[in-house]
Structures are given as structure tokens and as C-alpha cells.
Amino acid sequence: MHSNIQLPDAFIAAMKNIMPASLSMDEFIAACQRPLRKSIRVNTLKISVADFMQRAQHKGWQLEPVPWCETGFWIEADESQVPLGNTAEHMAGLFYIQEASSMMPPAALFLNENDQFSAVLDSAAAPGSKTTQIAALMNNEGVLVANEFSASRVKVLHANIERCGVRNAALTNFDGRVFGGWLPEQFDAVLLDAPCSGEGTIRKDPDAMKNWSMDSIHSIAQTQKDLIESAFQALKVGGVMVYSTCTLSVEENQQVCSHLKDLYGDAVTFESLEALFTDAHKTLTPEGFLHIFPQVYDSEGFFVARIRKNASVPTPEVKKKLGKFPFEKAAKKIDQAIREQLNNTLGIELPATGQIWLRDKDVWLFPSALEPMLGELRFSRMGIKIAETHKQGYRWQHQVATCLAKWNADHGVELNTEQAREWFMGRDIRPEQAAGKGEVIVCYGNDVIGLGKWVGNRVKNGLPRELVRDKNLF
Template identity: 75%
Template sequence: MHSNVYLPDEFLHEMSAILPAHLSMADFIESCQQPLRKSIRVNTLKMSVDQFKRLANSKGWQLTQIPWCETGFWIDADESEVPLGNTAEHMCGVFYIQEASSMLPVTALFPNQETPFLSVLDMAAAPGSKTTQIAAMMDNGGVLVANEFSSSRVKVLHANIERCGVRNCALSNFDARVFGGWLPEQFDAILLDAPCSGEGTVRKDADAMKNWSKASTLAIAETQKDLIESAFHALKPGGYLVYSTCTLSVEENQQVCHHLKETFGENIEFDSLGSLFPDAEKALTEEGFLHVFPQIYDSEGFFVARLKKTGSVAAPEVKKRLGKFPFSKASKRQVQDIEAQLQQQLHISLPNDCQIWLRDDDVWLFPNALEPMLGELRFSRMGIKIAQTHKKGYRWQHQVATTLATGDEPCCVELCIEDAREWYMGRDIRPDNQSGKGEVFVTFNNQVIGLGKWVGNRIKNGLPRELVRDKNLF
């Protein structure tokens, strides 16, 4: 019980005015004072849900299905010795610790369309929970542009993308208001999980409302209106836009969506989420949005709306100064050489929906669907870096292991638990009675966790620094 949760009187007055008739303020306050149930999402880029269920059973983890996410579960696990975030399964990206309500927007973004989305934009992506969920829904196909305004959070975003085996992503670091003018009508689907006042997060952070004010809420809503207009312009006609927040006020939620409808009229439609999952009607608004108060599903407070763009509108004109694009597409001969050596040394074949691009001595793998955007926007990182060239060939990189390897390659070395701990702490390892030559995938519990290189009877550690952990490991 978090009885010390701070709920300003003015905020409670605002909530009492908008709370649906079938809900009570007493239940709302009581729910806000209850800690959240822990929830996780299975990363199907690494493991199927059925495989994860068997894994959880072997570890004594109790799973309860989250109704709006086929890969999401509330989890009851003994964390007295090792927190879930320090388990081997979490560190190699098999699952992501994610609040249950936070899984709703991505579920809403993917209606049962006949053709998969080839281009998706996540406008406010860090720390990466929804980005990695989108990538899994896309099965690493097409291109996913993940934007984050805060430079300091881009590193966290990239680390999570890397950990989860995402290879179809391009990262950018902009105020998301630029997308409507810079990439007009470029995306099949867009998620705008907008920056907000965070009124729904008090169950996670008892002090979340310490600086709350009505004036601040209204100011944030103006920024949200700018962002949703930008999203509209960046969306292709016929595409879907999901707008979501972890706040509860109508000013930051319903009114932002109505602003878009009022601005673009018949070119935007509200798409009802009433059939998204069983019992969705308990949180349904008259417009078809989901306004999730914490007591409805015993979760964080959240808001989700799905909108469809039905017509084209001229985007704002912008002047671009991008400079020379620093990458060049690999020649046919270079591609053949890279593919041959990758197959010979690591038994890896490159996916058909990607292309090899070069920058100085670096070899990159870009999604084909990214190419129309190259030269239109400056990305901070695109696709995955697979190699560095040197005089004797190629030095393969960590993301070859996390995004392309399956663990069935003959150059895999299965580690014992002690060696796996050493690996995650960034140290070289000496597997018992083994030695070899060249680069090798290291695995633990049959999951690929990295790429190393034999030096006699020692495997030199190739784990990127941002993924190194220093204590309390499985």
C-alpha cells in the first residue's frame, strides 16, 4: 500500500468531474494508492509465447494473460535473490518489463489489416518498450523510425533495441514537430505516445503529482496539439495514427484528438477501439477512445485513441540543409564478398529485405524500406552495423549475433552459468577444455548472448559497453 501517494485536491476535483458514472472516486483514490502488478511482454523476435510459458513454468514464475496483448503477462516471481531485470532471459532480450497499460497503444496500432505496414513512425520512443513491441509486431520487416527528442535518452533507447534483436529500426533525435514537414505522407502507421503530465503514473511513482498544476496541463496540451498535427501530415492517406498518453485529463486526451478532427475535418476519422479486446467497453468513450482509469483493469491510468487518415492535405513547406549523405550503397562485388565471408565464417545469411551500405571502414545493413527516406531526414543511427573492414577481411559486430544468429550455427559455444555471468560483466572467458580459432557466437540456455573471438583457449569478449552489467546477475 502506497498511502503516501500525493494527490492534489485540485486534481481530485478535476477527476471527479470527468469520472464516468459507473466508477467511484473512492475506488479511484484507493487504486492510486495500490502498488502496480508487475508485468512483462514476451519478445517474439527471440522466443515464441509457448516457449516462454514453458520457460516460466520451469522457473516457478506464475503468468496471467493481459487481455489486450497476446504477448503480455502479469507475472508473479520470487525476486528476493535476483530481480527480473537481472535475469539472463531479460538481459538477452527474451522479455521486456513493461507496464500492462503501456502495451495497449501498439495493440491498437495494428488492426487486422490485410497487408503488413512497411513504414512505421514512433514519435516519442525512449526508453523503447513500445518501439520493441512494434518491431516484434512487424517481425523485423519494413522500417521502423524511432524518434526521441531527449539526447540523453537515445542511448537507453538504442541499448534496448540492441538487446531485443531489432534490426529494422532507424533512430532520430528531433523535436517530433518536424516530421510533418520533413517526411510528409511517408508512413503507413504512426504511434504518438505523447509527452504528458503523467497523472496515470502515481501507482509507480508516489511523487508523480508533486509538481502538478492545471496551468501546466493546459500548456502541455498545446504541445500535444502541435505533435498530433505533425503526425497527421507524416501519415499516408489510409494510414492509422494512434495517440496515447499515461495521463487522465480530457485536455491532454480527448480534446487533442478533437483538435485534429476540427483542423482537418473529413480527412480524419475516429476508429473505435470497442472490439480491441474483451471488456474494452468498460473504458470506452463515446468517440470510441479508451480512457483507462486505474481501477478499471487494476493498471496505470492511460488513454488510447486510434485515428484513420482518409484524405490528403498539403504539408507545411520546410527548407532542408542536410549536407552530404555519408553512406554509399555497396557494389555487387562488395555485397557478394561480404555475404560469402559471413556465410563461411559464421554460417549466417543476410535477410532479403535489407541492403548493405558502407561508411569508411564500417559495413551496415539497412532495411530496404528505409531508402526513400535517406537524404530526406538526418538519422542518428540506421539499421545495424554488421562489420568493420580490415586488411584480412571483416571484423563482425555484436548485432550480427543478436539480430541474425539463431543459436543453431555450428560456431556456437554454450556457456555455463559462471561464464555467462562473466560475459555480461564484460570479461573474457575460458570455457572448460575448449579452444578454437576465429569469431564465435556464445550462448546461454540456448539463447545467443553475444559474439566473441577465440584467442587460444580464451574467448575475447565483444559485448558493447552499454550492455555490460556489474552486479547481482542471475
């Protein structure tokens, strides 16, 4: 429990000034002092919601639907022996542990059935909860540019993308203010989950308010205004942007959106989120935004706005010096040979929406929709690495299995529980089945968990180091 949480008097006074009359300050304080309900999101790139619910029932997990996310659930599970993050289902990428409120911005981006986007920008992406949610909503089609300013957090972002089987992402490591100048009118949709003061996160972080001040809010709000301008400039005419924060102050929320409207006038339309879910009207502002106090849905505090771009706006002029692009698109003959050998070796068909690119001995699969951006911006990682060339052909890589493969008896090896634990700890496996040759898809149950290679009667472990665990597994 967080009953010892102390809210600064100035913060309480600020909340009193903005909290709707229908809400109680006592209930607000009580909600802030309650721990959050744990919630997860089913990763439909790996498993259907129906199949996941059957597994949850078998494991004794109690699921309650999150009303604004068809794949989201509050969960009650016995974690006394194994934390949810160390379950086989989590490690295989079947679900993501994600706070329920943070599922709302991607859901708002894909509000309507006809919201199908071929190019999406996630401007502040780490650790990857919303990025992987967007990738699932895109069904791994098109291209998803996932940007993270903090270099140290890019590794976490990539690890989560890799675990969840995302193959349409291209990662960048920039200040989000660069996109309007470098990629103007390039994206059908943009999510700006802006860095903020974090007032809404106190239920999971008792220290969130330790350094709270109005001065810091005003400073952050200026950064947010810069970011929303750049995100809007990067948006195509007719495109949609979602602006969100995990904070409550109007300075970081309504006033940031109003700044964009004041700056660009009729080019900006605020679209109501009342239809996002049944009880959305409880937190709807006059502009159609969702301004969520934690006691309303028993969640984090949150803010979500959906914005449409109606016309072009001025964009900054930049001088680009990118240097030579180090990749070369594979010739048709090589492209076809790689596809055929992968199919023959592992029974995997590369998607037609992917393009094969080569760099030295490395073979990569890029999203086709990324190609127009390749000469415009420097990317830190694009698509998935599928192979390395060697004298006898191709040495297939881990993401070929986790992003493209399904259980296949002709090309797979199935591990028991003890062997699967050993696999996730980075150790080689001696399966019970007869030894084979070359690379093999490694499965636990019907879930693909990696790619190994037969060496005699053992399967050599090919799990990337950042995904290796060392204790307390399922």
C-alpha cells in the same frame, strides 16, 4: 505500498468532473494508492510465447495474460535474490519489463489482421518498450523510425533495441513537430505516445502529482496538439495513427483528438477500439477512444485513440540542408562477398530485405524500406552495424549475433551459468570445449548472448559497454 500518496484537491475535483458515473471516486483513490502489478512482454523476435511460458513454469514464475496484448503477462516472481531485470532471460532479450497499459497503443495500431505496415513512425520512442513491441509486430520487416527528442534518452532507447534484437529501426533525435514538414505522407502508420502530465503514473511514481496544475496541463496540451498535427501530416493517405498518453485529463486526450478533427475535418476518422479486447467497452468513449481509469483494469491510467487519414492535408514547407550523406550503398559484388563470408564464418544469412551500406571501414545493414528517406532526414543510427573491414576480411560486430544468429554448434560456443555471468560482466571466457579460430557466436543454453573471438584458448568478450552489468546476476 503507496498508501501515503496525497492527491491534490484540485486534481480530485477535476477527476470528479470527468469520471464516468459508473465508477467510484473512493475506488479511484484506493487504486492510486496501490502499487502496480508487475508485467512483462515476451519478445517474439527472440522466443515464442509457448516456449517462454515453459521457461517461466520451470523458474516458478506465475503468469497471467494481459487481455489486450497476446505477448503480455502480469508476473509474480521471487525477486529476493535476483531482480527480473538481471535474469538471464531478460539480459538475452527474451522479454521486456513493461507496464501492461503501455502495451495497448502498439496493439491498437495493429488492431486488424491485415494491419501490415512497411514504414512506421514512433514519434516519442524512449525508453523503447513500445518501439520494441512494434518491431516484433512488424517481425523486423519494413522500417521503424524511432524518434526521441531527449538526446540523453537516445542511448537508453538504442540499448533496449540492441538487447531485443531489433534490426529494422532507424533512430532520430528531433522535436516530433518536424516530421510533418520533413517527411510528409511517408508512413503507413504512426504511434504518437505523447509527452504528458503523467496523471496515470502515480501508482509507480508517488511524486508524479507533486507539481500538478491545470496551467501545466493546458501548456502541455498545446504541445500535444502541435505533435498530433505533425504526426498526421507525416501519415500516408489511408494510413492509421494511434495517439496515446499515460494521463487522464480530457484536455490532453479527447480535446487533442478533437482539435485534429476540427482542423482537418473529413480527412480524420476516429476508429473504435471496442474490438481490441473483451472488456474494452468498459472504458470506451462515445468517439471510440479508450479512457482508462486505474481501478477498471487494475492498471495505470491511460488513454488510447486510433485515427485514420482519409485525404491529404497541408504540410509545412521546409528548406533542407542535410549535407552529403556519408554512406554508400555496396556494389552488388561487394554485397555478395560480405553475405558469403558471413555465412561461411558464422553460418548467418543476411535477410533479403536488408541492404548493405558502407562508411569508411564500417559495414551496415539498413532496412530496404528506409532508402526513400535517406536523403530527406538526418538519422542518428540506422539498422545494425555488422562489420568493420580489415586486411584479412571483416571483423563481425555484436549485433550480427544478437539480431541475426541462432544457436549453431559449428560456429558457436556454449557457456555454463558461471561463465555466462562473467560474460555479462564484460570478462573474457575460457570455455571447456576445444579452442577454435576467429569470431564465434556465444550462447547460454540455446540463447545467443553475443559475439566473441577466439584468442588462444579463451574467447575475448565483445559485449558493448552499455550492456555490461556488474552485480546481482542470475
